[in-house]
Amino acid sequence: MMQTAAMPDWVALLTAALLLLGASITLIGSVGLLRLRNFYSRVHAPTLGSTLGTGATLAASILWFSVLQTRPVIHEVLIAVFMTVTTPVTLMLLVRAAFFRDR
């Protein structure tokens, strides 16, 4: 177990960069949700947050806690797995509802 203050600089910098990247991508996705014009275009935008946005944030978490606890901490990958497997269910329900409405 390491102390937060004793973390090597490169770990701190890389974690910060990954977190910023993840947050920025998620923000762009949310801006897209606002800017795009119709329902079908809008649902594309948040996918940015659920793919690379989540991915970069999880990578930051894996890196930081693996070094902090000096053992591999990889249970974050489960978040990515669950998101990938469950998103299609809700998205298909929404899209089919919209498709039905427009028909």
Next chain:
Amino acid sequence: MTRWLPYPRLSVALLALWLLLNQSVGASHIALGVVLGFLAPLVMANLEVPRAGWRRPGAVVRLAGWVFADIVRSNIAVAKIILRPGPLCHTSGFVTIPLELRSPNGLAALACIITATPGTIWVRLDSAEGLLVIHVLDVIDENTWIQTIKNRYERLLMEIFE
């Protein structure tokens, strides 16, 4: 074996999931994980989910590589569309793709891939005729999309699941 362990791979996956969630390989966690891996597949058996055969580990790795590269690429493409100043200019539309893939597990995997890739969403599938409708944020050429989905994903999924 098949009666009590209808989905051996699922059982192993559930045990691994349980150990990862608890971040421990202690005896009590292994015991609970084994119980979970034994009971949950029995419920699945009642749903009559078709068994997945993973015959080509090489194809699984190649598919994962393609999907990862495409997710990164389309993240950038969609971000560019959103961030471009001025009025939005992109031609979104529906693309119909004739599929030869029939395996339910393969189709489920394709749904996950298409949904996880920004810029494409799965709209509906006519399973009798094998016609898949997807919505694309920026259709530049309809045929390019059809060829990409068919050559890149469908072919590998058919290798894996059929």
